[in-house]
Amino acid sequence: MDDYREIRDMLKPRRDIKASDELRCKVRMVLERERRRRMARRWLFGGVSLGAVAAVLLLVLLPSGLSAKEFLVEAIDALGRSECVEMVVDVRTRPVENFGYIGLDDDFVTHHIYAVRSDSLLMWRVDKGERVATGDGKEIYTWLPALKLGMRIDNADKENVLGYLANLLTPRQILQAELENCMGNDRAEYKMEKKGADVVLTVHAAPQGDFGNPYLLNSSIAESENVRRYVIDAGSKRLKSATVSVVSGSREIVVLKVVSVDYGLRQGEICRLADGIRFVEAENQPGGLKGLSAEEAAGLVLNAFEEWDESVLDKVMTHEMSDAAYREKFRGAKLKSIGRSFMSGMGSSVFVPYTLELRDGSLLRHNISLQKADSGGWVVAGGL
Amino acid sequence: MSGKERRDTAGRIIEENLDYLVRFAYYRLGSRDDAEDVVYDSVLRFLEKSPDDVRPEGVRLYLYRIVHNLCVDRSRGGKFVVVPVDGLDVEDRAEDVLDLEDADRVNACLDSLPAREADVIRMNVVDNLSFVEISGILSIPQSTAKSRYKSGMEKLRKLLVNDKMS
Secondary structure, three states: OHHHHHHHHHHOOOOOOOOOHHHHHHHHHHHHHHHHHHHHHHHHOOOOOHHHHOOOOOOOOOOOOOOHHHHHHHHHHHOOOOEEEEEEEEEEOOOOOOOOOOOOOOOEEEEEEEEEEEOOEEEEEEEOOOOEEEEOOOEEEEEEHHHOEEEEEEHHHHHHHHHHHHHHOOHHHHHHHHHHHHHHOOOEEEEEEEEOOEEEEEEEEOOOOEOOOHHHOOOOOOOOOEEEEEEEEOOOOOEEEEEEEEEEOOEEEEEEEEEEEEEOOOOOOOOOOOOOOEEEEHHHOOOOEOOOOHHHHHHHHHHHOOOOOHHHHHHHOOHHHHHHHHHHHHOOOEEEEEOOOEOOEOOOOEEEEEEEEOOOOOEEEEEEEEEEOOOOOEEEEEOO | OOHHHHHHHHHHHHHHOHHHHHHHHHHHHOOHHHHHHHHHHHHHHHHHHOOOOOOHHHHHHHHHHHHHHHHHHHHHOOOOOOOOOOOOOOOOOHHHHHHHHHHHHHHHHHOOOOHHHHHHHHHHHHOOOOHHHHHHHHOOOHHHHHHHHHHHHHHHHHHHHHHHHO
């Protein structure tokens, strides 16, 4: 090698290329997801012993000697394969926001949840007035009645549409989700207590995601330090009530409460779609802006508002959505500045701070949320 | 080592090697975004396709092979279309420019060589990969990797001497 020392010195890089925080975060999330998937699969198919995965959990044995996991498995079995349930759930959020969003300072918004499970097929409906979603196990429709606009989405994206509410559709689903969390989340403590005829399952979970930038901290249940309490009838194993609180500083703020659970109600037309709604296909999502950094893409999109340049905007959001939701508000807006991009929480969004001067002269400061589409281009995911 | 331990170790090795993999892709694609896309795709492919019994010592090699193959695929597919950006108030990207200049400087030195010789030298000098690793990534015998390295270096030495004399 020494023969070529001079040439090697010439060829040695003088700059240190490093992976970006964005890539690190994405990879960490993929690895975490993969790890959880394996853990849940192993548990469900009996591939490992209980002891192998229990080390990090606080397992309080019930008088019957059952651990949290064993109780959850029994409770899931006891619920059987058929379910018919109507729940009323109050959530601190905004009526039109995504189902996954919570706001500690927001008022409670009542959600009506209807679900019917027959064998493995679950039909459900979540309605909070200004946003509705329904699924039949194959596809999901979600719409905003005020905009008369909706979207058809593949069923695989249920958690994206509903956030934590995806776990809450039926008591069986709640227990199943907690079982999987119990197996895969090493940042949660599980505690079970027998109180009279009830079993109270308390889960104390750390926020999931990376909060080097705390922007999304406490914006969803998963992205907050939270305490989930489930009251389950010890005999029938049926869920009787539940609350979720977010721990913020020294306070514990209730952000979700199951007000009532009615079993056996047969709701007709759970999957009925509202009249007069125009549904767009989620699969027909725009291709995105390729070959740009997040800041460049954000700048291009926000600059396109001034002349409402659809050749740019149609690449980053569906034409119907930009027309119905944003055109009136943002047409003529001038981009004043954008800042450095950042990531926060557990999602794959990249946020770019911006200041827009709207037509009426007022300034809007916010963070546009961009995500990579399947095509690899940037699309707008929110923050407008 | 159990399958679970192997997978957890693989995850750690992936995270530890991210910087090196991005540099590897960057010097072949000349774009940070493309390099990071390729590395991310490679991680996904690794998790999806790699056998459960892949040994820790094989993880790094497996990853480099995927990144290398994806870089070759992208290079064959031509450059991506870049949307022009006019009048953007984007913060200073001087760091990116300096990175690109340095990669261009190194690649320009290697441009005069046959691609397969340049590839081996780039892997050895820029990416600090051993000849054992290079032979694994390119699926060639070690002796071939070494002879390509030597042949390429000799050519570069002649060019250097000519440069000094002119």
